[in-house]
Amino acid sequence: MAQHHHGSTSGRPLDTLAYLLLLAGPALLLVRRQWPVQVCAGTAAVAGAYLLLRYPYGPIVVSVVVGYVTAVMAGRRRAAWISLGTLYVAHVIVNSVTHALSWPVELGLLAWLLLVAAGAELARTRGEQRRQWRLAREEREARIADEQRLAIARELHDVLAHSISLINVQAGVALELIDDDPEQARTALRTIKDTSKDALGEVRQVLGSLRTGAPAAATNVSAAPSGTPAGPAAPRSPAPDLGRLDELVRQAAAAGLTVTVRREGAQRTPPPGVGLAAFRIVQEGLTNVLRHSSARTAEVTLDQSAADRLLLTLEDPGPVSAAGGARAGGSGAGLVGMRERAAALGGFVEAGPTASGGFRVHAELPLHAQDMTRDEGRR
Template identity: 45%
Template sequence: MGAKWERDAAVRDWALAVVVAIVQLAGSSGANAQQTGVRSLDAFAYLLLVAGPIALGFRRLLPEPVLAVALLAAVSYVLRDYGYGPILLSLVIAFLTAAVHGSRWRTYPSVVVGYLMMVWPLPTLLGREVDGWQVFGLLAWLGVLVGIAEGIRQRRAVVLARAQRAEAVQREEQAQQARAAAEERLAIARELHDVLAHSLSLINAQSSVALELFDRKPQQAAAALATIKTTSKEALTEVHTLLHAIRSGAPAAPEQPETPAPEPVPAPAPRAPAPTLDDLDTLLRRTRATGLPVDTRIIGTPKKLPSVIDVAAARIIQESLTNVTRHAPGSTATVTLRYTTDTVDITVDNTRPTGTATRTGLGGNGIIGMRERAHALGGALTAGPRPSGGFRVAARLPARPAGAEVAANGATAGAEA
């Protein structure tokens, strides 16, 4: 695109040079024939008449040297007593080009030099007659010429500034789109992790129980397999619902699974991909079904929380219990919710494990995802070993979203809720 524009500009410049050369040659020949007491045009005069137009072919590449060539040709033409004519046309074009594209300090003095050498006082000192119209009239026209050049220059600066602002705005929009896409990818990854990690951890734990009890206690093994079946079905439903919401760009109603046959399993878990604190009992029943004892403590008066905070609190509890199931077999867990006027505090403690953790190959980002959720809402989360043994996850979330930034980071959680 740039090379084509440069070629087109060069063609236009040389076309202009040809037109100016024709005008100067024809006009100067006619003007010289109509004047008396002037030198007849000779080969040198014609050379001066075409020198300026030829230089105009390079006016975009070398604006200031082209102005110097045109000025030298015009001054030489006038001082050799050739008749006045359109010799100044190439000089005017060269001056406007240099004034717009070049430096003012090197361009504008050429007006003064040209006036002194071609109008007054040098022609008078050389014995040529100069009337008052030439002295003052041409001075006024030169002022107009400088004004035109300055106007074009300012207009060009305004257009350039607007183009730069538009380009800056476009770059900022592209950067915002890139940031939004990155945040959306992180949100999708976090939601998939939250949807799948808990269910797959339950499936892994129950499959271990089923394998261990298959020969000695077949009824308990059958119950574990039934839990695996229910949990896997619910996980598929949650994934389908989440994918539908992602494709449609809006929250979607969860898909209705086929009516299952009666099975000896605990009460069904929520099918929506975003549990809330209202689903806490159901969530704890699913966790207890893996064999992990979980106690709850509620301090303060429970209250309805905004959806993004409610979802984040439930996700933090869910992920914390999933980590206990995977990494601390044989331990017990305690979930504590503390409601205050401005915050809701969540603490998930587990005792020292008595068994060997099962390697599932999953996870590694659970604590990071929980911390991101808390920070996105203006809260905080810490996780680490307890002095008495075991592990603790403690989060403090505001009772209200912490500002407009929540909209970007909690959009997915708010939509699915």
């Protein structure tokens, strides 16, 4: 390459200064990430000096291209354009003054510079798109993680609040009857054992979903025998749905609450997501009656008269018990969870006191709703 430059008749032969200028450009590129604008201007200035001294064209332009592209990719486009434009204008002026101007050569150089600028802009645009896609993916993954975390929190709240409320009631019964009626106390203790066993199975399933990445509501781990360690291979059963409504009624009866279930319309099996939401709403509603109401009866109505939605109503005659309200330890998360479950399916929940002093929960769940928790888990 050196011999070629020396043999060229179109410019000044390469000398020590030329080699220094040829080395200065690559040396500046070593710090292009830290100072993109300064390096872009510096490589243009080095190239301008090289051409001003009429050394032959050569690799000096490579440093200019790299410095320019780096500045554009760093978002300093205006500074990069000014540096490149100044270099070209200075080159034209010097050639005009020295009477070495050749418009075909200058137009060719301009076309080459425009091609470099277009390539840099294309690279910048693609880089921006990749960054935007990455940010969008991270935001989507964070949103899905938040939704799954909330779903797991709802599941844990519903399972634990219901089970612990039953255990609390039965423990009180056992303490009252342990001396006068040991058999009845034994029945209460057996109910506590069964309830805690079922609760442990459901909690194991929810916590297992954290390890496997599966949606918390997708499956329900069957309760393992006492003393059996939990593990990823624990047996699984379908998620709770309205088919287990009688189980809730029996549990409530064991706690001293008589629940009447009325069914209206043609009874159909709702989609899994709707069935789970309906089960949890009834479960939370009965838990609230046990914790906050002095009523010993409650009524659940399942209305499937409409083909496109399930209407669910749970009502107790009240009034609020002496230990109810804030003293019962409620945080309001149960009602929030009900509304979140219904909203995720495109439905709604209304809850509030009745004129007679009781409490009423009414939910409307579309039967065509998708199980959004499960869909998010597939993504």
